[in-house]
Amino acid sequence: MKTAAVTSGPKKVTTKVIGLMKEKGHRIACLTAYDFLTARFLDQAGIDLVLVGDSLANVFQGQETTLPVTLDEMIYHAKSVIRAIDRAMVIVDMPFMSYQVNDEEGFRNAGRVMKETGAGGVKFEGGERISNLVHMTVRAGIPVMGHLGLTPQSIHQFGSYTPRGSTPAEARQLLKDAKALEEAGAFGIVLEKIPAAVAKKISKSLTIPTIGIGAGPYCNGQILVVADMLGLYEDFHPRFVRQYANLAEVIRKSVRDYVKDVKDEKFPTEKESY
Numbered sequence: 557m558k559t560a561a562v563t564s565g566p567k568k569v570t571t572k573v574i575g576l577m578k579e580k581g582h583r584i585a586c587l588t589a590y591d592f593l594t595a596r597f598l599d600q601a602g603i604d605l606v607l608v609g610d611s612l613a614n615v616f617q618g619q620e621t622t623l624p625v626t627l628d629e630m631i632y633h634a635k636s637v638i639r640a641i642d643r644a645m646v647i648v649d650m651p652f653m654s655y656q657v658n659d660e661e662g663f664r665n666a667g668r669v670m671k672e673t674g675a676g677g678v679k680f681e682g683g684e685r686i687s688n689l690v691h692m693t694v695r696a697g698i699p700v701m702g703h704l705g706l707t708p709q710s711i712h713q714f715g716s717y718t719p720r721g722s723t724p725a726e727a728r729q730l731l732k733d734a735k736a737l738e739e740a741g742a743f744g745i746v747l748e749k750i751p752a753a754v755a756k757k758i759s760k761s762l763t764i765p766t767i768g769i770g771a772g773p774y775c776n777g778q779i780l781v782v783a784d785m786l787g788l789y790e791d792f793h794p795r796f797v798r799q800y801a802n803l804a805e806v807i808r809k810s811v812r813d814y815v816k817d818v819k820d821e822k823f824p825t826e827k828e829s830y
């Protein structure tokens with residue numbers, strides 16, 4: 557794999573650019589964001605794709621699962637993120653029950669996200685089961701990203717956050733699901749918490765890119781939850797998260813110092829006053 561980014565420079569990242577990156581063997585770097593300031597840092601630092609993930613239920617709202625976040629809340633966060641972005645592609649997660657009732661409702665809700673936020677596309681969890689919805693949505697001009705493997709919206713059905721696709725039958729089904737999404741017109745697929753060998757086979761079998769999270773090094777791109785990689789979310793330490801900073805400690809220390817300065821009457825000084 558080459559290391560240079562195909563998208564260096566001010567060019568806007570589109571589904572076409574993302575597809576070309578796979579074709580040229582350039583890795584796709586993705587992170588989640590839920591707010592304006594974080595999204596601006598990610599864009600300034602050269603991220604290719606920002607996902608307004610429904611993981612905001614966990615890391616932003618403090619919920620136990622992703623299920624409670626609503627479509628209106630996703631739209632609110634997506635609008636803040638999109639205001640910050642010049643270059644990256646922004647994809648918005650369709651939250652639980654915004655597309656499960658029937659395809660028409662999912663299609664209409666995807667349209668709402670596009671109209672109200674200015675996002676570059678939406679993400680649905682599921683494979684063969686949602687291929688008709690993906691087809692309808694793509695036909696209307698809305699780019700769709702799929703999500704297979706550990707799909708957190710189905711956590712109550714699975715019962716645990718253990719890896720998926722570990723048996724030959726599960727691995728075969730994952731490949732069928734990935735093919736169904738590609739055929740339905742998805743521009744890319746997130747593969748979450750599946751064996752690296754299974755992710756490699758899927759990535760090689762598809763023309764569209766795979767974006768891995770806990771799916772090993774052979775995917776065409778990688779995504780992490782931004783709060784995990786910055787060391788802000790301390791409740792969860794899966795082995796697939798590489799922590800690039802310890803912002804939780806930086807914040808705690810800064811706040812401790814501020815509290816001490818206020819109490820010791822060291823803040824504000826004359827220079828900090830009018």
Ligand code: KIV
Nearest residue numbers: 588609610611746779
């Ligand atoms: O919601 C999310 O953050 C996601 C990523 C983990 C891929 O779906």
